[in-house]
Amino acid sequence: MSRVWNFSAGPAAMPQEVLDRAQREMLEWNGSGSSVMEQSHRGKRFVEMAAQTEADLRTLMGISADYAVLFLQGGATQLFAQIPMNLAAEGDSADYIDTGHWSSKAISEASPYLHVNVAASAKADDYRRIPTRDNWQLDPGAAYVHYTPNETIHGVEFHEVPDVGTVPLVADMSSSILSEPLDVSRFGLIYAGAQKNIGPSGLVVMIIRRDLLERAGRPMAKIFRFAEQAANDSMLNTPNTWGWYLAGLTFQWLHALGGLSVMAERNRAKAELLYSTIDGSSGYYRNPIDVPARSRMNVPFTLHDSALDATFLKEAETAGLLALKGHKAVGGMRASLYNAVPLEAVQVLTAFMRDFAKQHG
Known part of the structure; x- marks a missing residue:
């Protein structure tokens, strides 16, 4: 077998070392006599692995105890709707920065749940630049400010974290998370689909400031509520055990590098x-x-x-x-x-x- 050089935008290439280890452990994981996919997520081995994975991510990114770390099913697109459902009450508004396909989609999916203020947009320039911060029309009363630090399709990236004052900053970091050091304390919420820099598709990593978990949001099923997921260590229902395990191997690989x-x-x-x-x-x-x-x-x-x-x-x-x-x-x-x-x-x-x-x- 000959592996190719994979430049896919997602699902994307995974580290060779991670794949090699997963292959070795496919049939026999952690002395259990079975694969990680066959383990109960309530079992001692998996719970220990999940805790270590979170600890490794916290160390890599410098995540303080002021933040909860969640490993959720689904993809970032699902979060486009869940974020306003959790962070905004009836009648609230939120600021969105439009810099490409994914931020535009986030705007569209959030619109049924709150008033979206497009505080800045590069659409008129075919998304070839980042709108200058001085021209953003932010609302100091917004529930949050949402932006996409890296646009996968249009190929634009913020090279600095924008200052939005005391309003919580929310970032879709699906295509840039773990690519460089980050001051997590600048953010209220960070979320990322795993399939670019973390692991396989079907998993979302979320880093959320704990005070935001206290927001009432909208009436919704428990499965969609971030506070419920945090209270249950991301195991309110059966999680993506395979994706969680591979994310852990990727974090270990980053530490080793x-x-x-x-x-x-x-x-x-x-x-x-x-x-x-x-x-x-x-x-x-x-x-x-x-x-x-x-x-x-x-x-x-x-x-x-x-x-x-x-x-x-x-x-x-x-x-x-x-x-x-x-x-x-x-x-x-x-x-x-x-x-x-x-x-x-x-x-x-x-x-x-x-x-x-x-x-x-």
Whole structure:
């Protein structure tokens, strides 16, 4: 078997070391005589593993006791509706920053539950930049401010945490969590689908300030209420045990590498190599995003002639470079450079891009 270089936007590449360990432990986990997927989530082994996974994440991100850490079923899209249901009461409003496909979708899904104030938007600029903070029209009485630090599809990223005063800041970090050190204390709530930088799909990691759990929110079933999940250690119902286990292995892998400062340097090197290849191609390849807003995690690019797109993708796949087709909303190409994508993969990709330009220029 020969593994390819995987640039998928999600579900995305996972660390080889994590997959190797999961393979070794598939039939015999932790001396139990069965796999982790066959264990009761109430059993001693699983409960200990879950507690250690949370502890490892707290250490990696510097999460204080003021925050609860939840491991929830589903995906971040489900949270687009659950967040206003939990954090806002009838008649409340919330501020949203519109920087791309996913923040726009969050706005749409929140709208049935509260008044959405789009405090800033880059839609008029085709989501090629981040709206300058000075121009945001924030409401000091908002229930919260929601933003998407990294837009997976459009390839824009906030490189600083925005100051929103005392209003709780809520962030969809699905595609940037664990990619660099983060001051968690700046946030009221952080949530992330696992399938980009944490593990397999079907799991969401949430970090929520405990005082926000006390908000009454809207009438809803217990399964949707964050406070109920926190009170039951994310086991109000049977959790995604496989995803939780793999998240734990990923956190251990990050610790072994040296933590998030080391990962930040790795991610910086990968992004710089790809962007320098695009910018140095004399227009053969182009990235449409304003340079200060370029994403480290997701790099969209186009060829000078879109008629070559199919040839590029076919030859790339033959070369062992997988999932480079851009999202249908923007077209072109996209390379996702999440934590598990090694520098060697980007070196192979950029060498291929230079060779392709020579052969088809």
